[in-house]
Amino acid sequence: SAIPEFATISRVSTGLRVGAGATLSAVNESADVKASWGLLAEAANSVASTLIRNFATLGGNINQRPRCWYFRVEQFSDCYKRGGDFCFAVTGKNAYHAIIGGELCYIVHPSDVAVALLALNANAKVVGSGGQRDVAFDKYFVGPREDVMSETVLKADEILAEVQLPTPAANTRMAWIKIKDRQVYDFAVTSIAVAFTEEGGVWKDGRIVLGGVSPVPFRATVVEEALKGKKIADSIDSAAQRIASVARPMSENAYKVTLAQVLIKQAVLKALA
Structure with a gap:
């Protein structure tokens, strides 16, 4: 990253801060992460291959687009997620689709680290032209029931800058x-x-x-x-x-x-x- 702070991993009095530009390899190899947030290190290490983890970032993994072969393929242009009025997974091939929270659109979220971050009660630091705000990961993602055209709370002029993790309680x-x-x-x-x-x-x-x-x-x-x-x-x-x-x-x-x-x-x- 051309902005060093964007990839910083540092302990603070309240826990840990991980820049969205930190690579997944850096997250997995960080002694600070492993010391108290080993769950995040394990999730990061489970993503793709070593080569990909050396380049892929925490923020990129969190904000990647959903998995659905109908959404990803151009020929299904009237899929519900693309602004159409039908979810092809309902009557089509759906072995890898959602079993919870679908109904309108049965995409699945592909991020491994996001699952760990939600379990660790993390917050997202969001920065944009209007300033910055902290968003709990409980509220960061947007499902199709709420807005089928969105996947996160990020606005067009905002980015995920940092992830903040609280210090786990003793003996977690x-x-x-x-x-x-x-x-x-x-x-x-x-x-x-x-x-x-x-x-x-x-x-x-x-x-x-x-x-x-x-x-x-x-x-x-x-x-x-x-x-x-x-x-x-x-x-x-x-x-x-x-x-x-x-x-x-x-x-x-x-x-x-x-x-x-x-x-x-x-x-x-x-x-x-």
């Missing part, structure tokens, strides 16, 4: 799992990031976030609520099953519901181990 448990079709670099069929606190095996507070299942990184609050105040080992099976209550799979992607349930259990128990 974290885990990252990414399932791909191929065991080489690929997008996630489904991914999961968890970050939570517990005491004596009882869930106190935390976040469970899924990737590859929704037009935006999806926070599984229905599962978090089922775990709160309960013994994790005794409750995780039934809690994980609750993701089915918010899923609306199509003809070829119902397997993602089962996959999400399995990954929720695996990730929580992995973090707890």
Whole structure:
């Protein structure tokens, strides 16, 4: 980057600041990131190949366009995401499309690091001609139900300048799992990031976030609520099953519901181990 500050990774009194221009390799290799935010380092390291991570930036991965072969191919010009009135995934090939939060448009968000950042309760520093503002990652992404033509809150004259991560609470448990079709670099069929606190095996507070299942990184609050105040080992099976209550799979992607349930259990128990 021609602006050094844009790629800076630095500890501050409140946590960590990562410039949007920092490469994914820099994020993964940062001792500061690994020390307290290892979940982000793992997610960054799971993106594509080493060569791509050496050039790809944190901001670029967060703000990449959604995955959908109908949206990406010119011949489907009247797709809903392009301003048309029909989602071709509904009656077409939809094995990799959304199972949650679709209905109008079944794109999936492809970013791995965004899933981890939402689990880590991060904020985005947005800069534009009107000044700067901080946006929680809970509010950063825009799904098709809200505005099918937008994917983030960024305005035409704004950029993502920095990501800010709060210092995790003491003894925070974290885990990252990414399932791909191929065991080489690929997008996630489904991914999961968890970050939570517990005491004596009882869930106190935390976040469970899924990737590859929704037009935006999806926070599984229905599962978090089922775990709160309960013994994790005794409750995780039934809690994980609750993701089915918010899923609306199509003809070829119902397997993602089962996959999400399995990954929720695996990730929580992995973090707890």
